[in-house]
Amino acid sequence: PEKRQHEPNDVCHDSFPEALRFKHLLAASCAVKPNRPYWKGLEFQRGSPHLLHMEKNHVKTAMARYAIGDLVRHRIYPFRGVIFDVDPEFANSEEWYEAIPEEMRPRKDQPFYHLFAENADTEYVAYVSEQNLVPDDSGEPVRHPQVPDVFEWVSDSRRYSIRPGLEH
Secondary structure (H helix, E strand, C coil): CCCCCCCCCCCCCCCCCHHHCCCCEEECCCCCCCCCCEECCEECECCECEEEEEECCEEEEEECCCCCCCEEEECCCCCEEEEEEEECCCCCCHHHHHCCCHHHCCCCCCCEEEEEEECCCCEEEEEEEHHHEEECCCCCCCCCCCHHHHEEEECCCCEEEECCCCCC
């Protein structure tokens, strides 16, 4: 694949479908390389957590601690999951936010992660603030039924990678 050079704050949107250009995250670097997966307009590069979020003419920089495919667990509640999407800041409904007890409400100005999640009883999709996540060091795959549609388990590294064909 081709490697394209851009300035650090240049946003490469021409390689994404039109519908995703201003809706989702884009990487600050648009180097197109193998093993640099994209998911919903996000290119993650380990060790490079800078993400750009575009809304029409506004570009906002956010820092994300975790990447797509990372295993995480909630710091308070007993569930874990694999990250499949990242919002640079809160992007859910006000109704959802207000349903959280006030003393437990996370800040909105931080990354929020979409997880294929599981607890001891069931599997579900969770939306969790960065402040409430910690790495899951169990090294065990997640049993959520949608995980195999998006990810492959890499047993050597004990993490997930995006399935071939879903990468950019």
